[in-house]
Amino acid sequence: MPKINGNEIRPGNVLEHDGGLWAAVKVDHVKPGKGGAFAQVEMRNLRTGTKLNERFRSADKxxxxxxxQRDMQFLFETDGMLTFMDAETFDQxxxxxxxxxxxxxxxxxxMTIVVEFHDSEALNATLPQKVTCTITETEPVVKGQTAANSFKPAVLDNGVRILVPPFVGQDERIIVNTETMEYSERA
Incomplete structure (x- = not known):
């Protein structure tokens, strides 16, 4: 496995640290007035889900x-467990x-999602970046409300509340960015 310097850690990187597998969630590069610069990394354990904040100097390896990464299809959910199937091998x-x-x-x-494996052990799942949803409830458009950044609340068919532009109406299909959980465009 390749070793990288502490200042090369990016969000989404998976690191082996203290005998566990950790995903870097948030990385802040700090340059204090006194002393050397370091990367403040918020990590999540891929097996237990616990979080950890750690400092890595650029000299740390x-x-x-x-x-x-494998594309897998979502089948069903039972007792808080999601079941996915590999489309090629039919492994679940x-x-x-x-x-x-x-x-x-x-x-x-x-839905086809990306499941990440380490030594045939499934550790993480990532949704597609954009998902199509239907608006079930929103306020009617107010005439004259054409400000550039005006948004109105809306409820999607999956129960999630987001902000949409005023021209989007009820029962319309829209595309939502799953990373930012914001309106992207009309479907």
Missing amino acids: VERVRLE VELPADILGERRPFLQDG
């Missing part, structure tokens, strides 16, 4: 782990539903 994998966090409502039946 960290093991970067490469995860195998179960992952806890909380692995998707607040993006869980965007998972739809039959």
